[in-house]
Amino acid sequence: MEYFIQQLVNGITLGSIYGLIAIGYTMVYGIIGMINFAHGDIFMIGAFVALISFIIFGLTGVALPIILLLVLLIAMLFTACYGWTVEKLAYKPLRGSFRLAPLISALGMSIVLQNYVQVAQGARVKPMQPLISGGLEFFKNSEFIVTVSYLQIFIVILTIILMGIFTYLITKTDLGRAQRACEQDRTMTALLGINVDRTISITFIIGSSLASVAGMMFVLYYGVIDFYIGFLAGIKAFTAAVLGGIGSLPGAMLGGLLIGLIETMWSGYVSIEYKDVAAFSVLIIVLIFFPTGFLGKPDIEKV
C-alpha cells in the first residue's frame, strides 16, 4: 500500500510534466488540425535554456526562489521564440496544402532542431546538481517510507498555478475567445475582423512556453538531459493529448496525469525495461477503441 502511494505521488509529478507538453499538442491540433511533431523538440529546447540559465544564475548566488522565477521566465521567453519561428517557417506556408504536408514538414523541423542542439551543445548528456532537496516523509513506522520531495510539491503546485492562469486566459479573455473562434471556423473568424494569423502565432507561443516550463521541471526532476529527450517525451505527451481527447484542454491535463500514472505503475509493478512499450501500447489501444479520447468531441468526416 505504501509502495502504491509512493508510485501515485511519482506518477502525478510525471503526469504534470506530460500534461503541460500535451497542452501544446492539443491547442495546435484544435486550431489548425495538424500534429505538431516538433513540439517535443521545443520542450527539449526549453529544457536546455533552463539548464543554461540555472548554471548562469547558480554562479551569482541569488536566493533560490528568485532563481526559479527568473529561469522560468527566461525559458518561457526564449522557447516561445522558437515556437513562433517554427510556425512561421515550416507551417504557415503550408496552410491549405494537402493533409500530410504539414506533418512531413514538422518531421523535418524535428530532425533539424534535434541535430541543431546536438551540434551547438554537444551530444553528451548534461548532468545538473539537484537544486531543491529534501522532502516530507509519511508512514514512518511502516516498512516502506513514502517520501514526497519538495521538488515534487513544487512541480505540482506550479502546474496547478499555470493551469489556472491558462484556463482564465482561454475562457475569459478576448484572446481566448478569438482562439476558440478560430477553432470553430477560421474563415468566419477572419470575416469578423480577428487576425487569424496572429491568433495562431499566439497559440504556438503559449504552447511553447508551457512546454518550456515542462522542460525546466524535467531538468530539475531528472537532473540529466540530452538532445534526444524531446522524442520520447513528445510521443508520450501526444499520447496524453489523444487519451484526453485531442482538442480538449482539460483532456490534455487529464491524459497527462493518466499517462504519468500508467508509466510509473508499469515500471513499479510490471517491468522497467518495457515502460516505453506501455506508453506506446496505450496510444495504439486508445486510438483504436476511443479515437475521440475521454473528453473529446466526435470528429465528423465531411465530404
Add this chain to the structure above:
Amino acid sequence: MEKKDIIQSFKDSLFTGFIALALFGPIVGLRTASKGEGLFITPQWGVVFLLVGLCILGRFLINLNSARTTEFTIFSKLASKFSAITEDKAKHFAITAILFAVVFPFLPFTDRYFMDVAIMILTYIMLGWGLNIVVGLAGLLDLGYVAFYAVGAYSYALIATTFGWSFWICLPLAGLFAAFFGILLGFPVLRLRGDYLAIVTLGFGEIIRIILINWYEVTNGPDGITGIPRPSFFGLPFKRSPDEGETSFHLFFNLEYSTMHRIIFLYYLILVLALITNYFTLKIRKLPVGRAWEALREDEIACKSLGVNPTNTKLTAFAIGAMFGGFAGSFFATRQAFISPESFTFIESAIIVAIVVLGGMGSQTGVVLASIFLIGITEMFRDLEQYRMIAFGGAMVLIMVFKPKGILANRKPTILMHGDKK
C-alpha cells in the same frame, strides 16, 4: 524601388536579426561542457554574431529583390520542366539507368568504396520503392517502416543461424514474416485517419525496437546477432579456402581469389531485388488492387460508396510494402553479417519516408533520384554527420514549403475516365 520600401525592408531585417539573436543566443552562444564536476559554460559569441548577421543579410536581400516570388517561379518552372522531361523520356531514362547500374561494377574508376556506397544506395532505393507502395500508391503515411526492415533482418538472422538454411530459403521466409507483421499491425490501425496512422506506426516501430533491445533470450539484446552466414553463389561460397567437399566460387570459375567477388555479387543481388520490387509495383498498379489503392488515396469516401473495402485494400498495401521491407532487411543482415537494434532507429524510418516524399510520392524515378541525392552526395560529407542531418531535415521542410508534391510529382491516377483531359 522606393525609399520607403527600403527603410521598411531594413526594419524588417533588423527584426529578423533580433529574433535570430534570441534563437541562437542561448543555445549556440552558451555552450555547456562538463569539466570535472558539474557543468560550465563556454561562450561562443562569434558564431552567434555570424549567424545573426547572415540572417539579417539574407532577409534583407530577399526583401530587396522580392526574390522570393521570382526565384520561386524559376525554381518551380525548372522543376516542372525537369519532371516533364523525365516523364516523356521515362522509358529511355529507366533503360539507361539500369544499363549503367549493370556495368557499374566493371567501370575503371569503381573501387571498393564506390561499391559499398552503391550497395547502400540500392538498399535505400529498394526500401523507398517498397514504402512507395504504402505511401505513394495507397496514401498511408507509415513512419514505422523500419520495423518491417528490422523484422526481415532479424528473422533472416535467426533462421539462418539456428537452422543453417541457405539465403534463398531464408529470404522468402523473412519476407513472409515481415508481411505477417504488416498484417498484424495493419489490421487494427488501418481504420485510423492519416496523421493518427502515422503516429501509431511510429509507435509500432519503437515497440519493435524496444523488444529487440530487451528480449535477450532470442535477440541477444543490444549486442545483436553475429556470425550471420554470408550468401553463396548458388551453393558456391565466396571463401579463399573452402571446407572439405566444397568448391568455392573462384575455384569453380578458375579465377584469382578476390574479396571483390562477394561485393560484386551482393551488388547484383540487391540490384535484382530492387528491380523486382519496381517491376512488381509497376505491374500491380495496373491490376484492380493497384487501382483501388490509388482510388483510396484520392477519395476514401467515394471508394466506400463504390464498394471498395478500404480496410482490406489498405491491408494488402501494408503487407506487400512490409514484405519488400523484409526482403531488404534480410539483404542487410547477410551483407553486414551482424545486426543490432542500433540499425533500426526512428531516424531510418524518417530517411526512407524522406526519400519517398522528396522524390515525389508515387514516382518510381523520384525515389531513385532522391536516394542518390540523399545517400550518395551526403555520403561524401560523412565527417559532417550532424550538419548532414540538419541539412536533411531542412530539405524536408523546404521541399514541403515550395513543392509539396515532391521533385517529381506523379500523383496522376494511372487511369482516367474519358481519357486524359489535359
